[in-house]
Amino acid sequence: MDAATLTKLLSPEGWALLGALPPYDEQQALVLAAGLRAKGVDPDLAAAALTQSRLRAAARGKLGAFADGMLFTQAGLEQASRLVVAGLHARRYQEAGIRRVADLTSGIGVDALAFAAAELEVLATDVDELTAAIATVNLRHFPEAEVRHGDGLELDLEGERVEGVYADPARRTRGGRRVFDPSAWAPPLDAVWALRERVPAVGIKVGPGIPHQGLPDDAETEWVSVDGDVVEAGLWFGPLAPEGPGRSALVLSSRTGPDGTERTTTRRLAHRPGDEDVAPDVGAVGQYLYEPDGAVIRAGLVGHAARALGGRLLDRTIAYVTTDSPAPLDATGLADGLARGYRVLDTMPFGLKRLRAYLRARGVGRLTIKKRGTAVTPEQLRRQLALSGDASATIVLTRVGGSQQVLVVEPLEAPPGDDARQDGPR
Structure with missing residues (x-):
């Protein structure tokens, strides 16, 4: 979309057209486009409206009902924060x-x-003129928000009375290729966190894959997950990190309450300089297995999760926790808000023939394969097993005591009820 097309879309005719479109259905998009052209709608306007309808539908997972009144670019939607995280x-x-x-x-x-x-x-800025124009539309209901087209690094922060800075550097090229070097981000990461010398309160959103090595010592680095998906890491400086620097994981889990409203549960783990090191025990497979949330793993806090769950690791280098007694599940099905839990039904050394015989004897035709610490490819293993049957099963391929093992497990489920908790499966 260019500036001329955006102008058409923002005209009374264009805005009315966008609001009148039915819920986006990819299978009906071509038919709907042909119908609009037959009615004499400007082809560029029709295409822009249908594109916005598609992007709004895609944005609802991040933004909920707010998406229905916003405009998007594909790149902007991909990089945008989820509303709950924002x-x-x-x-x-x-x-x-x-x-x-x-x-x-x-x-x-x-x-x-x-x-x-x-x-x-x-005071919001963006170097892309069209994107800044779209942001202006999206912020139209907030007179206290000003959007400018320009380079945010060139702002006179003191003259603009800025008390806090936030940035989400672009980590992809215009062609969509991911950029891994922080010095090549737009703006460069070093240039953004240097602003804390002028404004102490600086927050920077970065990709969750950012390595621990090289992170600034004076920042709290927080990894965030939403319903099991690790969506970002954030660097927080000065007063934005009131508990001080360190590493933290924030786990957000949503559920629908009995009144139909969505509720979000939050759980945070952290390790600060000066905290005692956590060195969990390593031992045999117990009756229960727990897979810590991805944010916990990215933050390097698996040992902290093991301690919170009262468990031990199967291997010091693998993010699985095992316990002999179940940890309470919250209403979203997570153990202590940190990990997905399983009851261990059986264990065996890994071997294709042995595993095939075991599953076929139980009529397993649908198999969920989870893995950590093994080179086995689930898709290839599933083909090699050539299973058929009506039963389903879940297996975990991992290392235990240095050897490859198969754990046959069943997921632990939260019971019905708003805030119900349980000590294992019902």
């Missing part, structure tokens, strides 16, 4: 007493929207 970003600034935030890389404006909704003054 709200947590805003809370950091709010609780730090920040009143005016500069969002240096606003993109389509999701984080700026969360800042404004938290009653913060927002």
Whole structure:
């Protein structure tokens, strides 16, 4: 979409057309486009409206009902924060007493929207003129939010009375290729975190794959997951890290309450400089197996999770925790809000013939394969097993005591009820 097409889309005719489109259905998109052309709708406008309808549908997973009143670019949607996470970003600034935030890389404006909704003054910038225009549309209901087209690094932070800075550097090229070198991000990571010398309250969203080596000693680095998907890491400086620097994991799990509203459970683990090191025991497979959330693993806090669950590791280098007694499950089905749990039904050394015979004897035709610490490829193993039958099973391929093992498990499920907890499967 170019500026001329955006102007058409923002006209009364274009906005009415976008609002009148039915819920997006990919199978009906071509038919709908042909119908619009037959009615004499401008082809560029029709294409833009259908594109926005598709992007809005895709955005609902991140933004919920807010997506229905917003405009998007494909790249902007891909990089945008989930609304629940953007709200947590805003809370950091709010609780730090920040009143005016500069969002240096606003993109389509999701984080700026969360800042404004938290009653913060927002000065948002983006180097792409079209993206800045779209952010302006998305922030139209918040007069305390200003969007400018330009390089956020060139802002006069002191002159603009900025008390806190936020940035989400672009980590892909315009062609969509991922950029792994932080010095090649836009803007470069070093240039952003250097701003803490001018404004102590700096927050930077980075990819969850960022290595621990080279992280600044004065930052809290927090990995965040939403319903099992690790979505980002954040670097928080100064008053935005009130508990001090270190590594933390924030696990967000959603569930639908009895009244039909979605509720989010949060669980945080952290390790700060000066905290005692956690060296969990390593031992044999117990009656239960727990797979820590990905944010916990990325933050290097598996040992902390093992301690919280009262368990031990199968192997010091593998992120599986085992226990002899079950840990309580919360309403989202996570043990202590940190890990997905399984009851261990059987264990055996890994061997194709042995495993095939075991599963066929039990009529297993549908097999879920989980793995850590093994080179076995699940797709290839499934073909080699050539299973048929009506039963289903879950196996875990991993190392135990240095040897390859197969664990036959069944998932632990949370019981029905709003805040029910249980000590294992019902």
